[in-house]
Amino acid sequence: MSKPSFAIVGCGTLGAALGRLLFQKGYPVAGVASRSMESAKRLGNILETENIGTTPHNITKNADIVFITTSDSAIEEVCKAIALARGFKDGAVVLHCSGAASSKILDSARSFGAYAGSMHPLQSFAGARPGVNLFEGILVSVEGDAPALDIARTIVADLGANHARVKADAKALYHAAAVVASNYLVTLLDMAFSLNKAAGISAEESVLGLFPLIQGTLGNIKTQGIPDALTGPIARGDVTTIARHIADMQEKAPALLTLYKSLGRATVDVALAKGSLTQAGADELIRLLEA
Numbered sequence: 001m002s003k004p005s006f007a008i009v010g011c012g013t014l015g016a017a018l019g020r021l022l023f024q025k026g027y028p029v030a031g032v033a034s035r036s037m038e039s040a041k042r043l044g045n046i047l048e049t050e051n052i053g054t055t056p057h058n059i060t061k062n063a064d065i066v067f068i069t070t071s072d073s074a075i076e077e078v079c080k081a082i083a084l085a086r087g088f089k090d091g092a093v094v095l096h097c098s099g100a101a102s103s104k105i106l107d108s109a110r111s112f113g114a115y116a117g118s119m120h121p122l123q124s125f126a127g128a129r130p131g132v133n134l135f136e137g138i139l140v141s142v143e144g145d146a147p148a149l150d151i152a153r154t155i156v157a158d159l160g161a162n163h164a165r166v167k168a169d170a171k172a173l174y175h176a177a178a179v180v181a182s183n184y185l186v187t188l189l190d191m192a193f194s195l196n197k198a199a200g201i202s203a204e205e206s207v208l209g210l211f212p213l214i215q216g217t218l219g220n221i222k223t224q225g226i227p228d229a230l231t232g233p234i235a236r237g238d239v240t241t242i243a244r245h246i247a248d249m250q251e252k253a254p255a256l257l258t259l260y261k262s263l264g265r266a267t268v269d270v271a272l273a274k275g276s277l278t279q280a281g282a283d284e285l286i287r288l289l290e291a
């Protein structure tokens with residue numbers, strides 16, 4: 001059976017990665033649109049299409065599937081503009097890839113005879129990496145109208161990923177979890193690098209030293225789960241070690257102290273759940289971390 005054609009609206013990081021992979025998998029390209037002609041041209045060249053532009057409804061009108069991969073805040077407006085200009089063909093499937101929003105923001109497409117859905121890849125696409133399929137083996141959460149779900153599930157399988165259904169009203173919390181696990185991990189490591197810098201350890205040395213530690217921790221979380229994977233001074237109830245950290249940070253890295261203390265406070269609860277910390281030890285740590 002021939003594959004449905006697709007259009008991309010929003011030729012940024014994800015739109016380009018998705019477009020490139022669908023093209024490689026043999027999905028016919030209906031066209032690409034973006035806010036700037038430069039982005040549209042760049043992706044149009046890769047996807048070998050001349051149907052490019054900055055007016056999405058001109059580009060999408062013959063597409064079987066329309067991906068709206070703009071920034072989250074623009075999806076609803078962009079969809080509405082295409083719908084009002086009759087830019088979705090009857091029975092087209094319109095998908096966005098936002099983690100936090102449901103397919104409700106595509107209601108305008110529904111009112112014009114299209115089917116709507118959301119398809120969120122749990123992956124971090126940080127820039128162009130041609131030749132790498134970042135969808136391979138990942139989880140993509142899907143939600144929406146039945147025909148949109150059918151298409152989304154087929155695409156997810158074609159890209160080598162697995163799908164999971166997510167409830168429309170659970171998307172914001174589900175996405176907050178992903179932000180904590182991925183984006184806040186970057187922030188956390190930025191803090192670790194800054195502490196090392198204050199200790200006179202270079203960024204290169206930080207990578208060498210911290211990466212095996214991080215990978216070991218991830219391995220422990222995978223095999224032993226949480227809270228058992230927790231080790232370190234809070235799990236052991238080493239109050240003097242934490243007091244030493246705080247004293248030195250007060251002097252050499254005061255800007256990082258608030259975050260250090262609140263993460264430490266949350267870690268006390270994990271240690272209590274593990275059962276490796278006594279209530280008396282926890283109380284002492286809490287006094288120190290909340291001071």
Ligand SMILES: NC(=O)c1ccc[n+]([C@@H]2O[C@H](COP(=O)([O-])OP(=O)(O)OC[C@H]3O[C@@H](n4cnc5c(N)ncnc54)[C@H](OP(=O)(O)O)[C@@H]3O)[C@@H](O)[C@H]2O)c1
Pocket residue numbers: 009010011012013014015033034035036037039040069070071072074078096097098099120121122123124125126
């Ligand atoms: N990056 C990730 O790791 C990731 C992961 C999962 C899901 N997502 C989702 O994927 C979507 C895109 O994210 P991204 O990271 O690829 O963002 P991005 O790199 O900033 O790309 C967004 C693109 O949308 C275009 N755009 C913005 N407003 C527009 C408008 N009014 N009309 C047409 N095009 C418009 C911009 O075009 P110009 O370049 O022409 O200005 C830009 O290239 C978001 O919904 C995001 O939640 C991203």
